[in-house]
Amino acid sequence: MTESIICFNKVTKQFDDDEPVLKNVSFEIEKGKFYTLLGPSGCGKTTILRLIAGFLEATEGDIYLDGKKINSVPANKRPVNTVFQDYALFPHLNVFENVAFGLRIKKLNQKAIDEKVKEALRFVNLSGYEKREISEMSGGQRQRVAIARAIVNEPEVILLDEPLSALDLKLRTEMQYELRDLQKRLGITFIFVTHDQEEALAMSDEIFVLNKGEIQQSGSPIDIYDEPINRFVADFIGESNIVSGKMIQDFEVEFVNRRFECVDQGFNENEIVEVVIRPEDLEITTADKGKLQVEVDWVLFRGVHYEMGCIDIDGNEWLVHTTKKAKIGDKIGLAFDAEAIHVMRLGETEEEFDKRLESYEEA
Structure with missing residues (x-):
């Protein structure tokens, strides 16, 4: 069983009389994983x-590190290091002295400093850059x-506050x-902070999706993408087609005035729901063979695929990602499998959602 290193227990953070920035947030972070x-x-x-780092104090609730409550532990006593968005490097110090700064505060001897800085620079592929100026x-x-x-001090946790945001696209990748x-x-x-969903999907073992001070959903990138809990998550993670629907019964859902086979279960009969289909799960075919009949409204070439906006007879817009080309004004069909349909229950909590997914696995 993997050991928890950080735990938030019903943590709220509020500044003065403003709306709370965090509202009763609880989660656990396991050792040795990449979280976003x-x-x-x-x-x-x-x-x-900032609460983990000790730069802020919680208004309510408790924060634990290695099982010990750290609410009142000052930042310099916590085994964490932070990489800031602007890097916060000292421009008057060279590479070696920037990396060695924390070790000198700890008053390590020069031999130990030399060894640790050399090892840290080797880890980040900067061996030989010790005397280089930061401006260069x-x-x-x-x-x-x-x-x-950050790593030279051998912390238990490294916090990264949008450290890639200032880089160009290729370097960022x-x-x-x-x-x-x-x-x-x-x-x-x-623990990595970003607003870039592609970055989160590419890098993480586990993602916490937040909105308005609350964790909407947590899970692996695949889980979050394939099984979003609500409209916010579905819309924020990647691109989605989201329409209102009705769960007729287990494995049958109705939307756009038609009934379709799906893989979802555990809903009430005729329960009002929302339906998600990802753009890449829609396949272009002839109008007579499609489950949906649409007209192409616009087309963009994205390099590896075409992005198309289509409109069905009821006026619903459908975003399609495909390697097949169609022209504006073409009347085409959209085909999709039952597995491509994801049904979301309105107002479902993450605990309820997880239990429902577990019932799928058992079935």
Whole structure:
């Protein structure tokens, strides 16, 4: 059984008389995994990071690290290190001295400092850069220096506050792979904050999706993407077609005035629901062979696929990702499997949702 390293127990954070930034949040973080806190600006993800780091105190609730309550433990006494969005490097110090800064505060001898800095720079592929000035480093190299400074102190947890946001797209993608590989090699718990869903899906062992100070859903990237709990998660993680529907009975759902076979169960008969179909799960075919008949409204070429907006006879819009090309004005069919349909219960809690998914597995 994997050991928990961080635990939030009904944590609320409120500033003055404003609306709480976090509302009664509870979760556990296991050792040695890569976690991502994902959500829009203002959802509370950076607040969670600052509470773990000790830069903020909880208004209500308790925070535990290695089973010990740390609510009143100061930041410099916590075995965590933070990599900030702007890296917070010292411009007047070279690479070696930036990485060694925390070790000098601890008053380690020079030999130990030399060995630890050398090892940290090797881990981030910056061996030989010890004397380089920070102003001479690229954005990606500066990020590596910031990470080396974080890992050199051998923390139990590394907190990363949107550290890739300032990089260009290609470098950002490269650094995603590097960060994930580094976490695996170090075996340290990483907690990563981002609003970029593609970044979260690519890097994480587990994702916490936040909105308005509450965790909407947690799980593996595949679980979050394939089985979103509600409209917010379905819409925020990737792209989705979401329509209102009715669960006629187990394995049968009605939407756009037609009934379709699905794989969902555990709903009440004729329960009002929402239905999600991902754009890549819709296949273009002839109008007579499609489960839906639509007209192509617009087409964009995305390099590896075409993105098309289509409209059915009831005026519903359908987003389609396909390698097949169609022209604006074409009347086509959209085919999809029963497994492509995901039914969401209105107002379902994550605990209720998890129990329903477990019943699928048992069945």
